[in-house]
Amino acid sequence: MALDSKNKKVIHAHLGQEHYTTTLTAGNHELISDEPKHSGGQDKGPDPYDYLLMSLGSCTAMTVRMYADRKEWPLENVYVELLHHKKHADDCGNCEKSSSKIDHIEKEVIVEGPLSEEQVERLLEISQKCPVHRTLLSDIKISSSIDHKK
Numbered sequence: 001m002a003l004d005s006k007n008k009k010v011i012h013a014h015l016g017q018e019h020y021t022t023t024l025t026a027g028n029h030e031l032i033s034d035e036p037k038h039s040g041g042q043d044k045g046p047d048p049y050d051y052l053l054m055s056l057g058s059c060t061a062m063t064v065r066m067y068a069d070r071k072e073w074p075l076e077n078v079y080v081e082l083l084h085h086k087k088h089a090d091d092c093g094n095c096e097k098s099s100s101k102i103d104h105i106e107k108e109v110i111v112e113g114p115l116s117e118e119q120v121e122r123l124l125e126i127s128q129k130c131p132v133h134r135t136l137l138s139d140i141k142i143s144s145s146i147d148h149k150k
Contacts, residue, residue: 034046
């Protein structure tokens with residue numbers, strides 16, 4: 001089954017003979033992903049989790065900027081710092097094992113400009129409504145298929 005790209009955005013990932021170095025294509029844009037050397041990669045690009053965090057960071061910054069622009073607030077710069085790690089699931093009632101870990105993303109939004117405290121607090125609220133943030137917190141279904149070419 002080929003992906004139908006008529007009404008959807010299709011991202012292509014190609015991994016050839018270079019072990020983990022993967023070429024990612026989105027329309028006219030091309031990026032490289034890889035694993036670090038200590039994981040067997042060549043460190044030619046960010047790893048997949050880095051791209052996940054970059055997606056969240058860019059979406060957050062854009063969402064905050066759009067909101068501030070619409071409100072005509074004096075926002076000068078937006079920075080987003082992110083950290084991903086696995087934490088022991090202390091409060092996981094449905095986990096099969098008590099040693100289970102859950103993914104945890106820490107996101108700090110840093111804004112610059114002569115903003116009031118109320119504006120800063122509202123921008124934090126808005127940062128949590130960016131589409132990628134909401135997607136990551138929602139139930140996600142992934143349909144997988146495979147095509148074998150000889």
